[in-house]
Amino acid sequence: xxxxxxxxxxxxxxxxxxxxxxxxxxxxxxxxxxxxxxxxxxxxxxxxxxxxxxxxxxxxxxxxxxxxxxxxxxxxxxxxxxxxxxxxxxxxxxxxxxxxxxxxxxxxxxxxxxxxxxxxxxxxxxxxxxxxxxxxxxxxxxxxxxxxxxxxxxxxxxxxxxxxxxxxxxxxxxxxxxxxxxxxxxxxxxxxxxxxxxxxxxxxxxxxxxxxxxxxxxxxxxxxxxxxxxxxxxxxxxxxxxxxxxxxxxxxxxxxxxxxxxxxxxxxxxxxxxxxxxxxxxxxxxxxxxxxxxxxxxxxxxxxxxxxxxxxxxxxxxxxxxxxxxxxxxxxxxxxxxxxxxxxxxxxxxxxxxxxxxxxxxxxxxxxxxxxxxxxxxxxxxxxxxxxxxxxxxxxxxxxxxxxxxxxxxxxxxxxxxxxxxxxxxxxxxxxxxxxxxxxxxxxxxxxxxxxxxxxxxxxxxxxxxxxxxxxxxxxxxxxxxxxxx
Numbered sequence: 001x002x003x004x005x006x007x008x009x010x011x012x013x014x015x016x017x018x019x020x021x022x023x024x025x026x027x028x029x030x031x032x033x034x035x036x037x038x039x040x041x042x043x044x045x046x047x048x049x050x051x052x053x054x055x056x057x058x059x060x061x062x063x064x065x066x067x068x069x070x071x072x073x074x075x076x077x078x079x080x081x082x083x084x085x086x087x088x089x090x091x092x093x094x095x096x097x098x099x100x101x102x103x104x105x106x107x108x109x110x111x112x113x114x115x116x117x118x119x120x121x122x123x124x125x126x127x128x129x130x131x132x133x134x135x136x137x138x139x140x141x142x143x144x145x146x147x148x149x150x151x152x153x154x155x156x157x158x159x160x161x162x163x164x165x166x167x168x169x170x171x172x173x174x175x176x177x178x179x180x181x182x183x184x185x186x187x188x189x190x191x192x193x194x195x196x197x198x199x200x201x202x203x204x205x206x207x208x209x210x211x212x213x214x215x216x217x218x219x220x221x222x223x224x225x226x227x228x229x230x231x232x233x234x235x236x237x238x239x240x241x242x243x244x245x246x247x248x249x250x251x252x253x254x255x256x257x258x259x260x261x262x263x264x265x266x267x268x269x270x271x272x273x274x275x276x277x278x279x280x281x282x283x284x285x286x287x288x289x290x291x292x293x294x295x296x297x298x299x300x301x302x303x304x305x306x307x308x309x310x311x312x313x314x315x316x317x318x319x320x321x322x323x324x325x326x327x328x329x330x331x332x333x334x335x336x337x338x339x340x341x342x343x344x345x346x347x348x349x350x351x352x353x354x355x356x357x358x359x360x361x362x363x364x365x366x367x368x369x370x371x372x373x374x375x376x377x378x379x380x381x382x383x384x385x386x387x388x389x390x391x392x393x394x395x396x397x398x399x400x401x402x403x404x405x406x407x408x409x410x411x412x413x414x415x416x417x418x419x420x421x422x423x424x425x426x427x428x429x430x431x432x433x434x435x436x437x438x439x440x441x442x443x444x445x446x447x448x449x450x451x452x453x454x455x456x457x458x459x460x461x462x463x464x465x466x467x468x469x470x471x472x473x474x475x476x477x478x479x480x481x482x483x484x485x486x
Contacts, residue, residue, distance in 0.1 A: 008340070087209060102210055106201050113201075114194050118157045122190065125153050126183040133176070140180040146170050161223075164190050188313030191194040196270055201268045213263035220245040221250055232281040236301055240315075247304045248278065250367040255380050274298075296372075311366055322358035329371075332462065336408035339461040342388035343369060385457045386444045396441040402427045412463040430456055 015358040076420040085128065088094035095219060114122070127148045130139045141149065150165030172189075173181040204210075206218045214222070223245045236244060252274050276428045278299045297303060314326050328340055347368060348361045361369070368384065375381035391401050408422055413421065433456060447453030458465025468475065 002408065008331040019042065042221055048321075057303045063092065066073070067384070096132045098210065102204070106205055110198070110201050112160050112163060113197055116188070118161065119191060119194065122161060123187055124154055125149050125156065126187060130183050131180070133180075139183045140176070141183055142178065142180045144166075145169060146268065163472070164193070172185075199275065200266060200270055203269065212266050214266060215263050216249055216253065219249040219264060219269075223248045226278070230278075231283065233301060235383050238335070240304075243308060244301070246363075247300050247307055247367060250364060251298050251371060254368055254371045255378070258380060258383070298374075307370060311363060318362075321358055321362050322366060325363060327369075331462070334462050334464040336412065336461055336463070338405060339388055342391070346387045347384070377455050379448055381448055382457060383444065385461070386447065389457065389460060396438075396443045398441060399427060399431075402430055402442075402460070409466050411465050416463065418467075426459070432460065 057408065073078045076265055090099060117136055126141070126149060127139060129145055130141045131145070131150065132138075133140050146165060150162065151157050153165070156353055165234050167184075168190075170181065173185055175181055203214060203218075203222055206221050207214060208218065211264075224241065227241065227244075228237060233244075252269055252272070253262075253264050255274055256268045256272055277297055280297060281299060309324070310330075314322055314329055316326055317323075324340055324344055327343070328335065328337065344359045344361070350359055372381045372384035376385060389397060389401070389405060391404060410423055410426075431442075433452050434442050434446050434450045436442045447456060450456075459469050461463075
């Protein structure tokens with residue numbers, strides 16, 4: 001009885017436990033109280049806990065084990081932080097959670113974009129609330145009009161258009177003497193921003209490992225999805241779609257994968273001229289377009305068919321690859337033999353069939369070859385060609401290299417019935433055109449900085465390119481006469 005009353009007294013006086021105990025009375029330790037021992041024993045077994053409490057305890061235990069394991073690994077690794085994390089395996093919980101999070105994020109970003117109806121509504125708002133410039137007749141708006149249009153668009157379209165009407169965006173555009181900007185450039189800016197954002201979302205959805213890079217089959221899938229929306233490609237034969245995607249994707253990798261790692265950075269793809277060139281096929285032109293004009297766009301159907309026909313015409317034995325002898329017929333045989341040899345040395349992989357030393361150019365390598373020759377003035381095209389011109393792989397060209405390269409051009413030049421010329425004079429002319437930093441060597445940086453690298457490369461690998469340079473004044477005069485007649 002005395003024990004029970006003591007326990008009961010202690011329990012009842014819990015609210016005033018902060019007060020000092022009376023003199024001569026000692027509070028027993030918790031471990032000596034039977035109900036405390038029984039409660040601890042009951043909780044320790046987990047029999048009296050609900051399912052949620054048990055799950056919470058199990059979660060704490062697992063997290064504690066993970067924390068201790070990480071501490072142990074950190075102690076073993078020392079001060080060097082970990083910079084590589086293994087990607088989750090396909091089908092694992094981590095992989096599924098990652099895919100779900102990516103899907104929900106991209107869906108949310110897509111919902112924040114303006115659709116076609118929203119863009120049309122914005123254009124109507126811009127035109128209804130702008131002013132006409134008396135001098136030029138252009139539709140313009142000042143900052144007050146800009147803010148008013150922002151309010152109207154927000155009411156009609158929603159908050160997702162509000163970010164385009166920031167003061168910083170207004171300051172990006174050229175202003176007249178009255179501080180007004182034209183509405184058309186602003187609207188085109190909104191359209192391009194929406195288009196690029198949508199393109200990034202689409203590419204990110206195809207990026208299976210979410211590393212910010214697209215592999216060839218992922219890039220081809222993106223282009224395949226665009227074909228129905230491109231006015232100039234809607235009538236493409238279904239049998240040609242796969243080949244077209246293969247040809248179109250190769251240009252992205254030629255310009256956006258300079259180190260040939262087999263993957264193109266999505267950010268670089270979005271900022272490249274290739275995507276802009278592809279999007280030009282959206283336009284439906286009522287004017288008649290010649291085959292020559294269509295062929296200038298790599299992504300046009302005419303250009304893709306031209307590339308296929310060219311490869312099939314060169315492939316005499318129809319084995320799907322090109323030998324050196326077959327490639328010599330490219331461009332009516334105007335390329336030099338030493339250049340063809342160097343192309344196979346630098347840019348063609350050794351074939352796995354037909355002997356260990358045989359080399360055959362596959363279709364992807366042929367596409368790179370054509371892209372380099374048709375884009376000689378670009379850094380990517382000139383880099384491709386410079387590796388072929390650098391006969392000894394030293395990273396620079398000497399006078400002996402120029403002499404050796406031009407010797408084949410000179411031979412074709414004489415065989416074509418042209419006048420005799422001195423190789424040394426041509427060599428000196430090339431040196432004067434480049435003006436290299438080192439007077440004894442021409443590096444790739446020298447060719448890029450002189451702005452005539454494409455012309456020089458043509459002079460050294462193609463007799464037709466040298467003829468064009470030799471007759472440049474006459475050709476320029478003919479172009480001027482044609483412009484005047486037009």
